[in-house]
Amino acid sequence: MKGLLKGLGVTFKAMTKPKVTIAYPDEPLVMPDRFRGIQHFIPELCIVCNQCARVCPTDCITLTGKPNPDPEKKGKVIDTFDINFEICILCDLCTEVCPTEAIVMTNNFELAAYSRDDLFKDRQWLRDNNKNVRQDNNNIGAPQPGKGGAK
Amino acid sequence: MSDEEKKEGAKDDLEPDATSGSQRSNDLSEELTAANDAERGESRLSAAEAGTESAVLETGANTDTSDPIDLERESRSGSTAESGVEHREADQETAEARAARAATKAATEGGAASPPAPADPEREAKLAAAAEAPAARAAAKAAAEGEAAGPPAPADPEREAKLAVAAEARAARAAAKAAAEGGTPSAASGSAEQPPAATSPRQPELDGLVALIRDAAGPDAIESATLNELNGDLPTIIVQSDHLTAAANALKSAPQTRFTYLRNVSGVDYETHLEVVYHLVSLTTGRDAAIKVKADREQPQIPSVTPIWATANWNEREIYDLLGIHFTGHPDLRRIMMPDDWEGHPLRKDYAPLDPEV
Amino acid sequence: MIRTEELLLNVGPQHPSTHGVFRIIVKLDGEVITEATPVMGYLHRGTEKLAEELTYTQIIPYTDRMDYVSAMTNNYVLCHAVETMMGLAVPERAEFLRLIVMELQRVASHLVWWGTYLLDIGAMSPFLYAFRDRETIVNLFNELSGARLTYNYMRVGGVKWDATDAWLDKVRDFLPYMEKKLVEYDHLVSGNEIFLARIRGVGRYDAETAIDYGLSGANLRCTGVDWDLRRTKPYSLYERFEFDVPVGRTGDCHDRYLIRLEEIRQSLRILRQALEQFPSGGETMGKVPRVIRPPAGEVYVAIESPRGEIGCHIVSKGKQEPYRLKFRRPSFVNLQILPKLLVGETMTNLITILGGIDIVVGEVDC
Incomplete structure (x- = not known):
């Protein structure tokens, strides 16, 4: 009997404590800065090195490049860039290896859609997904100009 | 009360x-x-x-x-x-x-x-x-x-x-x-000329195990016995599959080893043959060892150690399911991870699924 | 004429108390089980096969998803195995961070176990209390690594993210809070007569059976065998800290319950010492070659996860990808004793025993 009463005592005390729940859809859920949400892509910075596509553990990135339209400059610019969010696991390895930080994570995580086709995001959508971009990227895979490599 | x-x-x-x-x-x-x-x-x-x-x-x-x-x-x-x-x-x-x-x-x-x-x-x-x-x-x-x-x-x-x-x-x-001119504390830079044979501190352990298995299972039971340097000089012994039961019994019950705890059973597919690795540890002395058994690729058969260590039961079922090694003497050898009517053994290197989409 | 028949009951893959998609086929004689056959493989994702084509850094997100309740220990076992093979040194600050997150993960995992176990037995409120406290830990991990469940935090040679001082202060504040909560949990549950009547003496086995079946973690220690890999085969920095390893006596569910609660307390003790000894500066990644190619050979390392001994057996041919990667999953091995324990028990005790073994089906199936 005593054990039961002790337990009830804890329950009653808990009624006086403040609530710990968040009324989610009405109150937005604020994620810390390092949160790995959906990616944001900046086509101007991309040099088509293919590191992100190579390192992706689930092979969800497909990209093509085209030679730079400006005849002075060498190298490629990005033509198409697709991420298949059906299989992207938001693991952050693509941002880790990108040498120019052209692909970064945001803090958005709401990607629910009514059809699977909507989950295949293209370059334009990823470029426009620029709210809540993550500041602290810790790009340890690629060399940073002036900062050195693996840090 | x-x-x-x-x-x-x-x-x-x-x-x-x-x-x-x-x-x-x-x-x-x-x-x-x-x-x-x-x-x-x-x-x-x-x-x-x-x-x-x-x-x-x-x-x-x-x-x-x-x-x-x-x-x-x-x-x-x-x-x-x-x-x-x-x-x-x-x-x-x-x-x-x-x-x-x-x-x-x-x-x-x-x-x-x-x-x-x-x-x-x-x-x-x-x-x-x-x-x-x-x-x-x-x-x-x-x-x-x-x-x-x-x-x-x-x-x-x-x-x-x-x-x-x-x-x-x-x-x-x-x-x-020059491995372990070891055993002597001041041997960091090597105090002697390179000895012809490496003397790791665990060599006597390996010799003891080899002697134990030879006594229990016969002189031709052991194919090779080495120390695995990558893994902290783990004594690794390759045993012939016919002598596995005798060797395992000896390892489990011998008072100087008391390998009562079978930690892990893994199957590996080398393209020429299949292999099963048993990792053992003794709860009393803390010593560990690894036993390997090779099996033919066409008709892989290895005696089961389930009667000796009951923990091998599902491990061997998993190896049978994914690699196709048949364990003789296993109480209940059937597929465990894949559906019961699956064809083929997925973890083999030459496995091609019947239906590529699956 | 009244006659009795044997009933074949499917405690099916979809069941709230089987902790995942896990199926047990039980033969019942009235309410008493005569035979039980576990069927698994519903969550088999082929991690080991996939790993043969991925580099080690790419496998780390996959390890998160094996034992998803305790992802940090999975990360660690893979990184530790590769570092053992290559002989890499991990900087002290990184090792401290690894240890802190692993111990926090142990607390979180035991909280999940506690809450769900009591929910299975029938008590609804401890579940919410446990998850409320687990939220604190999960938010800490969110701040540190960017995810709440699948952290992808450790890398071969160190960790990915450094911890700010603010984060360390938050961990420091969490410790006394959690200790108070543990006292509250004791008052709530541990003396409850109904709870004790359901748990005491259920699912008993002795040390010889436990060793024979290769059990590990609290399942082994409840029988009196003092075997904890943090103490007997130390890895990481565990030798620097003082902590006790709770060992049981009778080998029943009650002992396992008490051991796991005590383990939370001991983890908090380790965390306190680790935060005191935390180095003020240092690198988070060691000297790692850009391309991770372990030498040819094989290695097996094992660490103590909240569920028992998790091991990683890597066979490498000197390439970037492993030739064979096998995980020794504690839930898989611990579950083998279930058919033996269930014979002669009632259906209600099935749930009690299954919960007491503490399985995560993601780990059972890999």
């Missing part, structure tokens, strides 16, 4: 018999501080004798096979890490740093606290030269290319890494040759 008291009673019993435990941890920490106080390379062996992985920083287990090159490299990497030296300019730096380290090591060889050995400085100078060569090549290439930033041409960093790894492999081979 009210429930309260019963609960307290039970709780008290659970108050761990940890006096021995914490005492042991105290002893270990004392040993470790002693190890860290002395020249790092030397007293690591005394800590290793206690059976623990020695210095806490190094997760690599091959520090037990003390050899001058690995220890110095690791201690230097520890110190450079702490002093925060920026080594990270370019991709080619790993080879350069290694060359620099080898060079400084050769330079300070005479100033080391432990007595230098006649054979070693020559060997190390050779290795330093070997390590410097790729670094020199790398430096020349870096100069030619200019900036090392930007998209590294994929060939170069990999090649540099390959060269670095090759240098490491050469160093490791040389280290393994």
